[in-house]
Amino acid sequence: MKIIKLNATNSTNSFLKELGQNSALENFTVVVTGEQKKGRGQQESKWISEPFKNLTFSVFTNDFDLEIRHQKYLNFAISLGVFNTLAHHKIPNLSIKWPNDILSANKKICGILIENNIKGTKINSSIIGIGLNVNQEKFPDTIKNVSSLKITSNLEFDLDRLLIEIVENLKKTIHLLSLKEYLKLETDYLTALYKNKIPSMFKDKDGILFMGKIIGVSNYGNLQVELEDETTREFGVKEISFL
Ligand code: BTN
Numbered sequence: 001m002k003i004i005k006l007n008a009t010n011s012t013n014s015f016l017k018e019l020g021q022n023s024a025l026e027n028f029t030v031v032v033t034g035e036q037k038k039g040r041g042q043q044e045s046k047w048i049s050e051p052f053k054n055l056t057f058s059v060f061t062n063d064f065d066l067e068i069r070h071q072k073y074l075n076f077a078i079s080l081g082v083f084n085t086l087a088h089h090k091i092p093n094l095s096i097k098w099p100n101d102i103l104s105a106n107k108k109i110c111g112i113l114i115e116n117n118i119k120g121t122k123i124n125s126s127i128i129g130i131g132l133n134v135n136q137e138k139f140p141d142t143i144k145n146v147s148s149l150k151i152t153s154n155l156e157f158d159l160d161r162l163l164i165e166i167v168e169n170l171k172k173t174i175h176l177l178s179l180k181e182y183l184k185l186e187t188d189y190l191t192a193l194y195k196n197k198i199p200s201m202f203k204d205k206d207g208i209l210f211m212g213k214i215i216g217v218s219n220y221g222n223l224q225v226e227l228e229d230e231t232t233r234e235f236g237v238k239e240i241s242f243l
Pocket of ligand 1: 010011012013014036038039040041042043045047055056057058101110111112113128129130131132
């Protein structure tokens with residue numbers, strides 16, 4: 001593991017991507033920063049984090065052999081790497097909200113941005129961006145349903161140690177991916193999945209509310225929801241929201 005520690009950068013994902021364009025990166029190169037000026041979230045959103053209170057970091061990995069059609073397992077491995085670390089610290093009421101938010105007490109404490117490099121039909125390497133709210137105690141009113149480890153567990157964490165623990169756990173779950181332990185990854189992910197198999201209300205991209213229950217994740221990573229009439233519908237990330 002090689003860790004590059006910065007005080008500030010625009011985005012650790014962008015930093016690592018640029019570094020990889022100029023030199024060959026070692027597997028599990030990590031870039032962590034105290035502050036991001038332009039932290040990026042999923043679907044072109046921003047990632048806002050109080051400087052030096054939380055973890056904002058990215059990990060480069062290329063030590064797996066994965067067909068694009070199996071990409072959901074990479075997402076499972078990464079989400080579980082973070083989830084397992086937090087479970088070890090007994091963070092209360094933990095779950096993974098599809099595709100890869102980590103919740104504690106039903107509030108988001110961690111966001112993950114995975115940027116893959118594709119070669120032919122395979123994922124050649126990946127930059128895993130992780131924003132984990134650790135010691136932040138207050139959030140702006142404009143950000144809804146967020147929390148931090150400090151708020152939900154009342155514990156204060158050493159950021160350097162927690163970072164190493166997460167990367168060590170990512171190594172383990174990504175190793176399972178290299179071993180093609182897909183069934184284990186899928187079972188563990190579905191066990192941790194928020195609202196899995198629980199009848200719940202959702203909203204589709206046209207704003208229509210409907211009842212259904214999550215029954216799984218398809219090969220390309222779509223969410224599979226069984227509707228009340230027992231038919232199954234699949235949704236991409238932009239096509240469904242949870243109520
Ligand atoms: C999300 O929208 O939930 C994903 C958030 C990902 C944030 C992390 S912070 C470190 C890395 N660098 C970025 O610019 N984004 C990711």
